[in-house]
Amino acid sequence: MAWKTLYWEDTKEGEALPEATREITATTVVSCAIASRDFTPLHHDPDAAVAAGLKDIFLNTPTIYGFAGKYLTDWTGPEGEIKQISLRLMMPALSGDTLTMSGKVARKYIDDKQHLVDIEFTFSLPTMPNCTGKATVELPTRVSE
Amino acid sequence: MEQLKAYTNVDGPEVNAPDEVSKATIRHWCEAMQDGNPLYTDEGYARTSKYGSIVAPPTMLMAWSFPPLWPPIESHEGPLDNVLVLLDAAGFNQVIITGTSQRYLKPLFPGDRVSFNYRVENVSPERQTALGNGHFVTAVFVYRNQKGEEVGNQTLTILKYRTAA
Numbered sequence: 001m002a003w004k005t006l007y008w009e010d011t012k013e014g015e016a017l018p019e020a021t022r023e024i025t026a027t028t029v030v031s032c033a034i035a036s037r038d039f040t041p042l043h044h045d046p047d048a049a050v051a052a053g054l055k056d057i058f059l060n061t062p063t064i065y066g067f068a069g070k071y072l073t074d075w076t077g078p079e080g081e082i083k084q085i086s087l088r089l090m091m092p093a094l095s096g097d098t099l100t101m102s103g104k105v106a107r108k109y110i111d112d113k114q115h116l117v118d119i120e121f122t123f124s125l126p127t128m129p130n131c132t133g134k135a136t137v138e139l140p141t142r143v144s145e
Numbered sequence: 146m147e148q149l150k151a152y153t154n155v156d157g158p159e160v161n162a163p164d165e166v167s168k169a170t171i172r173h174w175c176e177a178m179q180d181g182n183p184l185y186t187d188e189g190y191a192r193t194s195k196y197g198s199i200v201a202p203p204t205m206l207m208a209w210s211f212p213p214l215w216p217p218i219e220s221h222e223g224p225l226d227n228v229l230v231l232l233d234a235a236g237f238n239q240v241i242i243t244g245t246s247q248r249y250l251k252p253l254f255p256g257d258r259v260s261f262n263y264r265v266e267n268v269s270p271e272r273q274t275a276l277g278n279g280h281f282v283t284a285v286f287v288y289r290n291q292k293g294e295e296v297g298n299q300t301l302t303i304l305k306y307r308t309a310a
Contacts, residue, residue: 003183003190022179035177037163037211052239053276053308061242061301062207066178069204078184078194082203086246 004077008108008115008139017075017103017119022067026095029057036062049094058092064123064131071101072119072135083116083136093123093130100124106134115141149228149268149280157223162209162259171201171255174208196252203249206288206297209259224265225284229305237279237305244302251296258291266300279306 022028033043041048043060050056059067064087073080093099103121110116117137123130164170168186175185183190184200191199212218229240253259269281286299 028177031177035174036205036208038207039211039214051308052241061245062204063178065204065207065245065247066174066180066202069202070178070180070182073180073182078182078190082249084246084248085204086244088244089242092241 005079006076006139008117008141009143011105011108011117011139013105013108015105017071017105017121020071020074020101022099022101024059024093024095024097024099026057029059029063029095032063032066033060036060036066038062046095054092054094056094056096058094059130061087061089064089064093067099067101067123068121068133068135071103071121072137075103076137076139079140081138083138085133085135087131087133089131091125091128091130093125097125097130099130114138146268146270148231152224152227152231153265153268155224155264157225157263159260159262160210160223162261163213164209166201166209166253166255166257166259168199168255170208171199171205174202174205178202196254198254200252200254201257203252203297204247205253206247206249206299209253209288210261210286223263225263225282228265228268228282232280232282232305236307239276239279239306239308241276241304241306242301243281243304245300247297247299249297251290251294253290253296257296259288259296260291261286261288263287274304274306276304277306277309279304 030044038060101123103119105117106120107118119135121133171185263284263286265284267283282303284301288297290296
């Protein structure tokens with residue numbers, strides 16, 4: 001199978017990343033929590049979530065990182081190398097929600113020979129954002145050194 | 146607050162991840178996240194990549210650091226535990242993560258052993274939030290491989306709050 005490669009030269013500042021969605025079911029919340037080895041009751045026990053003032057179990061933070069990583073390298077292809085991600089977490093993504101992911105190239109630059117793009121992204125719930133994030137990704141270049 | 150200050154900017158103990166990095170752990174992560182990046186699960190592709198092998202998704206950093214459910218581990222008595230216990234005792238018994246960042250410095254390969262330590266950088270004064278009154282606690286985690294090389298680090302801001310009546 002051929003994998004796509006997004007070259008640094010083929011991106012531009014302001015460019016939108018393709019939108020993606022993910023249905024969040026109880027299975028999503030629990031399977032992602034277990035895959036991240038997080039047994040905190042808020043991510044598998046609805047009673048614990050209600051006691052904490054929430055309506056249902058919700059995605060844990062490692063999962064938001066996991067979704068962000070997937071969102072970024074689905075766009076760049078496997079040669080995109082994520083350097084950093086920062087997240088501002090707002091409304092938890094609950095079982096039953098649909099998460100819509102969107103983003104754009106905020107900045108394109110070369111630093112210490114690395115061809116980098118800064119991405120700003122938002123994971124949205126129907127009424128408000130689940131989180132906003134920023135990431136830096138190194139991309140392959142068409143110019144050989 | 147004085148007691149809380151005593152625990153800030155003190156390094157916690159070095160903690161070893163319960164498991165080494167493995168293809169199975171990586172695949173379980175990719176299965177749940179629905180991440181098809183071939184660097185993580187396609188041996189043929191990964192061998193031809195610049196890494197020459199399967200690597201773990203960099204975003205798995207936190208997955209290496211959760212303690213085992215069983216058998217019980219000896220309490221680490223780290224500064225973060227101490228801060229959380231103090232805040233629990235003061236009635237701020239709920240916890241939620243509000244902000245976080247990760248930097249990825251080196252890839253992790255199957256067979257690598259991760260360890261980490263952390264320090265609490267700041268505990269805020271009591272603040273009003275939509276969830277209830279609480280304190281924001283900021284901690285920084287540093288992750289290393291078995292060679293002692295830093296593979297990544299993470300900042301975590303946690304709100305310890307009291308559910309609004």
